[in-house]
Amino acid sequence: MEILNQLGGLVLGSVPTMIMFVLLVIAYNLLVQKPLERTLAERRARTTGAVEQARGAISAAEAETAAYEEKLRAARAEIVAAREQKLHQWNSERDAALASAREVAQERIRMARKDIETSAATARIQIESATAQLSDSILRAVLPAGTNISEAHQ
DSSP: OHHHHHHHHHHHHHHHHHHHHHHHHHHHIIIIIHHHHHHHHHHHHHHHHHHHHHHHHHHHHHHHHHHHHHHHHHHHHHHHHHHHHHHHHHHHHHHHHHHHHHHHHHHHHHHHHHHHHHHHHHHHHHHHHHHHHHHHHHHHHHSOTTOOHHHHHO
16 A cells, blocks of 8 residues: 555656646647747748749740740841842842843954954955956966957956
């Protein structure tokens, strides 16, 4: 029975400790655990919100990048089209200049041919007159003196 008395005394002595422990657990819950859980939940919400905002910013940046790339492609296509148009214009101008040069060259050739034909006709006339004079000179030299040259031509 003494053991029971001692146990009773110990239990009775431990009641204030148990009450203190229960109060300490309640105070811990009220003062530390619940504010800590609220702070962690708030932090989790902020982190999730920040992650969502970052995802939204990334999506917006990707959309802007796509728009810029499209504008860049359009600008490049415009530059290529302008360059092609300029090349076509230069080729047309070159072809026109070549055609003009050909026409000028053809005209010079025609004029040169006319000049050659005129010179050839003049030369033929001179050769024919020189031939007649030369044949007369040859006949005078070959025939005896006093022979009529006009009778020799017949």
